[in-house]
Amino acid sequence: MKPVVNDFSIHVATVNGSGSQTANSVLLRAIFQMGIPVSGKNLFPSNIAGLPTWFTIRASRDGWVARRAHHEILVVMNPETAAADVAELAPGSMVVVNDTIKFPDLPEDRVVYRVPMTKLMESVTTDVKLRRLVVNMIYVGVLAELLGIETAEVDRALQAQLGRKPKALALNQAAVLAGMAYVREHLPKRDPYRVERMNLTAGKILIDGNTAGALGCMLAGVTVVSWYPITPSSSLVESLIGFLQRHRRDPATGKATFAVIQAEDEIAAIGMVLGAGWAGARAMTSTSGPGISLMAEFAGYGYYTEIPGVIWDIQRVGPSTGLPTRTAQADLSFVYGLSHGDTQFPVLLPGSVAECYEFAQHAFDVAERLQMPVFVLSDLDLGMNNWMSDAFPYPDKPWDRGKVLDDAALAKVAKFERYRDVDGDGIPYRTLPGTKDWKGTYFTRGSGHDEAARYTEDPHAYVRNMDRLRRKLDTARELVPHPELVAQGGEVGLIAYGSSHWAMLEARAELAATGLETSYLRVRALPLHASVHEFVRQHERVYVIEQNRDGQLADRIRLEVPECAARVKSVLHYDGLPLDASSVTTGVLAHESVTQGAAR
């Protein structure tokens, strides 16, 4: 049996609310601490307790961290899904199962390890409730022993998580040891999977995108946060509240340098952002699709009256309630033109946890520079799953508060007109309430207004204003994060964005192995930079890979490069699961075979 080293996925099938999270985190971290690249993905129901949940840990010596369509190692802890879970297994895979759980016999090329987990817990504790919560640690011990995960690293991971609770720590340690001992005594190894120490994670962190985004917001100097709870966005604001409570109190008085308000709905949430932005605060909210839908009217207001604000959309599957705990990239078109009338917004598309952190800060600079609501489109996969990253750098530049005239600045100008394009970049100057100089006073209205912010229905004034707003978007094109040209010179061009990036890297390797060399451009924002147009022109065949049904980015590209529209094809993934490399590879190759067939 040829060993398979540092290249497998562990799929843990459990029940939500059963306390498996600590066990899965310990496994994930122990492998990570052995220097092996990992990722952790939680597939959970829209429910608090009692429904099936799966957690997948991928270990990859090649550094691939996207979801895989198949897993080699299955841990069965949920009797309800056991039969279906084992049915998905490919030949050669292995199963660890609590022996109280029954499922139909498997073909002999699947290795099954039955472990009396419930029984083993009897020697660990007499407390029945604790037995149920800590039983998950038995499979940690079993897997550690079977796969060769170092005991010291398991222990370190446990210490880090439970070090402050000595009783819980001792109990969990005992359960891990019980699992290990059982394997040594009763379960000779019959599978090929194992881990070996590497050195690919030194200095790296494991973090989810929502926490990373929250950190970025704190360091950006956010002062007003309004929000309405919604999956999968809530954890961004909840993390942010935690960071702000700990690190944003005035040293002298202990008072808060921030205000977080839980709004009555997302309409109020964006209203508070705009009110606060108008009054000069760095204000933000975070939501998901249904909340975005509610925000449309105010978004248009912010665009037309030119008020900065940052709105995160942690995308989930729609339309309507959709699949609230599954991931998608289907809000791109809607958000880009959110609101009635001619509107368009800068949309930042972070592709990593590091970019969630970085763009969180950049979004405020862009919003205040352009005086516009700016959207950050993350998704559930990026936002709520665990990703490896280099540690985040401390911001190396001050903030950009944009064109704000205070009393000193007003004293130097003869005249202030709120919506006059003084500099030719479409961006006017603004003043904040509280400014003493009466010269700076103006009236903000969502109805037609002229350069001096006076009400008008004059057709010329309307067109002048709308054309200036258009110019602002031209300015935005250069201001938002430019695309990353990951690879060039390939036979075909690939374009993707957001969380798809990680599957893209792996798919490119798979495609190369079939002999197809690919160029790859990662889009990082709307409006699209000219280099996207250029990339399309440079490739005879362009595949746009995205996680929605209709090819929303592909449509946008076809519109902007009409002469190349026919060469832009979509590879789409929209089943709610994080994108995997094989879907990309298969999709691209399917198109290629059609193309090659036609050529012949």
Added chain:
Amino acid sequence: MSTATPPTGQPVNRIGLLKADYDGSKTTLCPGCGHNAITGGIIQAAWESGLEPHRVAKLSGIGCSSKTPAYFLGHSHGFNAVHGRMPSIATGVHAANRTLLLIGVSGDGDTASIGLGQFCHLVRRNVPVVYIIENNGVYGLTKGQFSATADVGSTMKGGKANQLMPVDLCALAIELGCGFVARSFSGDQKQLRPLLKAAFAHPGTAVIDVVSPCVTFADHEGSTKSYAAVKEHDAPLHDIDYVPYYEDITVEYAPGTTREVTMPDGSHVILKKLADDYDPTDDHKALATLREARQDLKLVTGLVYVNTATHRFDDEMQTVDEGLSTLPLDRVRPPKSVLDAIMASYREGSAPVGAGGG
């Protein structure tokens, strides 16, 4: 009112401003609109109170009433928001800069229908806003449909009678814990002005529901909010004097004829008893009075309920005293050491991993 008369002959207020300094642009509402009288009352009250225009932000939603912030305090920043959503704007503005005085103007459609939810939550949070409802029972700007404050039996211009229960915004505000609830009439400036001045001094949400006849769509016989109907049914709870903290009480009131409410800034609201001795600090009595008035087809006006000791929004937020929007970068960006420590916790795994369910 402490005004001085400079050599020019035009009186100035305690901060040296002319009354004209509180004017806005010319009204575009119908001649005779009750809202114009309220605008005049706001200008007068703001001038007499010596509000600093630059410290005031005027906010509104959509509708005839919501146009009016353009017509007063032309040297204050103004924000004419979307329909029914002024409360969330007000909340954001206050969160950003708690040193501003917010004057919000809304209508009965704006507040009692499309914006009812936001109104309720503004009051629940007790965000400091002087919230003036210019209440005429109709949608004026869309030409005369009933609003949710139209009384049962009140008729449209064409004769159709309203059958639905009206939303009593004063009663609702009291139920939600509002500490300053008044009802007035646009034609009673003597009552409206002291109420506005007292509202400026209130540290939480101050709701003033001002019945303001619509001369175009609701001033006919059969409308319960016509000038004639309001004059006939107006039942003031008391006469009101307002003595700001920076003035002494110079009038001598006969013992037992007044009730006095002291605002947190030391100003006094003096309520002169009429037929009944109305106690505006009793919320049960206030709600009963509103209910009886509706049954008796009366419009009770005056300071319906007051409690200046309600919980304060800023205490709950625990924010620094200055406006958050004015804080410099070094007070809102933690030092590198903080980030380094956080990064270490995510390297070592002592930070919580994974925010998801499971």
